[in-house]
Amino acid sequence: MSSSHVFPRAEGETPTAVRAEGAWIETADGRRYIDGAGGAIVVNIGHGNKAVATAVAEQMAAFSYVHASQFNAESLQRYGDELAPYLPMQDPVVFPVSGGSEAVETALKMARAYHLVRGEATRYKIVARWGSYHGNTRGALDASGRPPLRAPYLPWLDKTIHVPAVYEYRCPLASHPVDCGQAHAAELARVFEAEGPETVAAFIAEPIAGATIGASVPTDDYWPAIAEVCKRYGVLVIADEVMTGFGRTGTWFASDHWGLRPDILTAGKGASSGYWPLGLAVASGEVGRTLESSGFVHGFTYSHHAIGAAVGRAVLRVLVDEDLIETSAAQGIKMLEGLRAELGEDVHVGDIRGRGLMIGIELVADRDEKTPFAREAKVTERVTAAAKDAGLTLYPSTGCADGTVGDLVMFGPPFALSDDLIAQMIQITAGAIRSI
Numbered sequence: 001m002s003s004s005h006v007f008p009r010a011e012g013e014t015p016t017a018v019r020a021e022g023a024w025i026e027t028a029d030g031r032r033y034i035d036g037a038g039g040a041i042v043v044n045i046g047h048g049n050k051a052v053a054t055a056v057a058e059q060m061a062a063f064s065y066v067h068a069s070q071f072n073a074e075s076l077q078r079y080g081d082e083l084a085p086y087l088p089m090q091d092p093v094v095f096p097v098s099g100g101s102e103a104v105e106t107a108l109k110m111a112r113a114y115h116l117v118r119g120e121a122t123r124y125k126i127v128a129r130w131g132s133y134h135g136n137t138r139g140a141l142d143a144s145g146r147p148p149l150r151a152p153y154l155p156w157l158d159k160t161i162h163v164p165a166v167y168e169y170r171c172p173l174a175s176h177p178v179d180c181g182q183a184h185a186a187e188l189a190r191v192f193e194a195e196g197p198e199t200v201a202a203f204i205a206e207p208i209a210g211a212t213i214g215a216s217v218p219t220d221d222y223w224p225a226i227a228e229v230c231k232r233y234g235v236l237v238i239a240d241e242v243m244t245g246f247g248r249t250g251t252w253f254a255s256d257h258w259g260l261r262p263d264i265l266t267a268g269k270g271a272s273s274g275y276w277p278l279g280l281a282v283a284s285g286e287v288g289r290t291l292e293s294s295g296f297v298h299g300f301t302y303s304h305h306a307i308g309a310a311v312g313r314a315v316l317r318v319l320v321d322e323d324l325i326e327t328s329a330a331q332g333i334k335m336l337e338g339l340r341a342e343l344g345e346d347v348h349v350g351d352i353r354g355r356g357l358m359i360g361i362e363l364v365a366d367r368d369e370k371t372p373f374a375r376e377a378k379v380t381e382r383v384t385a386a387a388k389d390a391g392l393t394l395y396p397s398t399g400c401a402d403g404t405v406g407d408l409v410m411f412g413p414p415f416a417l418s419d420d421l422i423a424q425m426i427q428i429t430a431g432a433i434r435s436i
Contacts, residue, residue, distance in 0.1 A: 020047030023414045023421060025393075033388065034413070036425050037395035041210070041243050041358060041412030044270040044328070045318045052275045055314035059307045068304030079309040082316055088239075088255040089262060091285025093292075096278065096312070097303045100242035100268030101135030103279035104204070107264045108139050109298050111202035111236045114287050117294045120234075123201040127191060127235070131165025131213040131400070132206055134240055143204055146212045147403035163191055166209060166218045169351040169362060170370065170401065181221030185229045197233045202264070204238040207254035211243070211397045214360025214408035215353050223258040236263040236287070242279070243358065246270030247319055247415060250329030250356030257355065263287050273318075276311040277302075328415040331422060332356035335411065338426045346433065357415060362400065363407040363433065372405040379436060380407040386432035392425055394432075 008014075015027035023046060025033045035043060045052070059075060066073065080094045095110075097103050108126060115123035128134065130145035141150060142157040145165065150157055166184060168176075173183050192200055207223065209216040230237045239262035244254035248270055251257055255265070265282040272278035283291060302308075319325060336352065336359055343349045343361070350364035363383065365373045373379045380396045387394045387409075400406035413425070 022046045022048065023417060032391065034392045034421065034425055034428075036387070036411050036413050036429075037393040038412040038414060039274055040269070041248065041395055041410065042269040042274040043412075043414050044247055045273045045315055045322075045324060046414035046416055049273075049275075049314075049318060051318060052273070052311060052314040055310045056276065056307060059310035064307060066306065067301075068299065073304070073306035073309065075306050075309040075313060076304055079313045079316075082313060086252045086316075087265065087282055088253045088260065089265060089282065089284040091288070092265075093283045093285065093288030095281040095283070095296075095298075095303070096305065096308055097281065097300055098277045098305070098308070099279040100266065101137040101140045101279075102300060102303070103242060103266040103268055103281045104135045104140040104143065104240060105137055106281035106298060107204070107238050107240075107266050108143070108202070110264055110281060110283055110287065110291060110296065111238065113296055113298075114236065114290050115201050117290050120198070122196075122198050123234075125161060125195055125200045126159070127161045127163060127188070127195075127200060127203045129165050129205050129209075130162050131167055131209060131216070132204075132240075133210055133212045134204060134206075135242075144212075146399070148399050161191060161195060163188055165213060165216075166205075166222060167213050167216050167400075168219065169216065169353065177219060179221065180219045181223070181225045184218075184222060185225035188226060189229045189233070192229070192233045192235065197235070200233065200235050202236040202238050203230050204240055206240045206244060207257070207260060208244050208249055208355055208358065210358075211395065211408075211410065213400045214362060214397055214410055215355070215358045216360070217353060217355055220258065223255075223260045227260060238262060238264045238266065240266050242266055242268040243412075246273075246315075247325040247328045248356055248358045248412065249354075250325070250332050252325055254355070271315065272308065272311045273315045275315065276305075276308050278305075278308040278312055280312075322416065324415040328356040331415065331417050332359065334419065335359060335417075335422050335426070338422060339429070342426050342430045343433065346430075348433065354411075357411065357413055357417075359411040360397075361409050361429070361433075363409070372401040373407055375399075375405050380409060382436045383407075383409055383432045386435045387428055390428045390431060392428040392432075394429065 268279035
């Protein structure tokens with residue numbers, strides 16, 4: 001056990017950050033790192049933005065905290081009004097919380113409460129996908145389809161029904177890539193029928209899969225087919241956009257790539273770009289009005305936080321004023337093309353995938369057979385360590401192939417990357433992969 005009185009998040013010693021600006025982080029020993037991971041795919045507008053810091057200071061100077069059951073806050077109302085036009089839903093109603101896991105817990109409760117108000121008390125089951133990640137609180141972890149994270153807590157879990165992952169690189173369907181979306185939709189309908197449609201409350205999924213299977217993009221027929229099945233059975237669609245929202249995939253929300261209009265949406269990470277703990281559970285107008293008709297009994301001590309809303313507004317303004325959504329799309333294309341040109345023929349690079357500036361590289365022992373490395377080889381850990389030694393942070397993930405084996409590294413950097421910085425990140429990553 002370490003001598004520190006703080007639980008560590010990583011094994012071994014980590015450098016101490018002392019300042020950060022743009023896409024760079026500086027540590028106490030004077031080293032500088034390119035934040036290729038954006039922390040945990042969080043930092044979209046870049047570090048050290050003075051406008052956001054000013055917004056925090058101004059709100060704190062006015063007041064730091066009031067409880068939402070006792071007082072309203074102007075920053076909250078303004079944030080909701082300014083955010084609404086960018087959300088992929090009609091007449092959205094925003095429930096601000098402190099992070100992505102809380103947002104997912106809130107969304108699941110919204111779905112249950114919605115059906116209760118409508119007199120459908122039998123609807124309580126949640127359906128999710130394997131290969132998903134929805135958070136680390138109990139309900140969110142149960143919805144998640146990432147076996148290593150679930151394993152220690154299985155006695156508390158197994159309420160959620162899971163359907164297959166949408167994982168194009170390892171798709172088992174005989175017709176792949178033809179009609180993959182239709183096949184997944186047919187399987188979802190089969191599960192609804194098997195469980196009893198009158199018992200299913202919601203289907204939750206990431207529009208583009210995040211860390212568990214590394215920026216895996218579904219086929220274009222997937223979301224239209226899934227949305228149609230859910231509508232047919234009266235099941236709410238919850239789009240988990242905690243990682244993909246606020247421009248990360250080159251559109252405001254990943255749902256926008258396919259015209260998906262979810263009933264409930266969750267967001268976090270890029271909503272505040274890491275400047276404040278902020279998550280959002282957003283109900284469509286129809287769901288929101290239904291919940292408001294009887295009252296939605298839910299909340300946290302720090303939900304509806306005035307400072308969180310002030311940060312959210314400031315980040316939103318930066319994204320709009322600096323055209324950062326378009327920048328994410330354009331620079332993401334350059335980065336994806338550059339990675340494929342540099343590593344596309346590497347014998348240990350199985351797939352390079354993603355949208356915008358959420359990009360994953362899957363590493364394999366045998367490229368032709370897509371054979372994963374043994375977990376004991378710790379390939380992901382070695383690659384991320386080599387990249388960090390060279391001055392670049394990457395986001396690691398393991399277990400993608402079957403829940404145990406499978407190695408991934410991901411990019412989720414700030415959006416305003418120069419072409420030179422993209423080239424530097426690609427070269428460092430290529431060197432790190434080849435070094436192992």
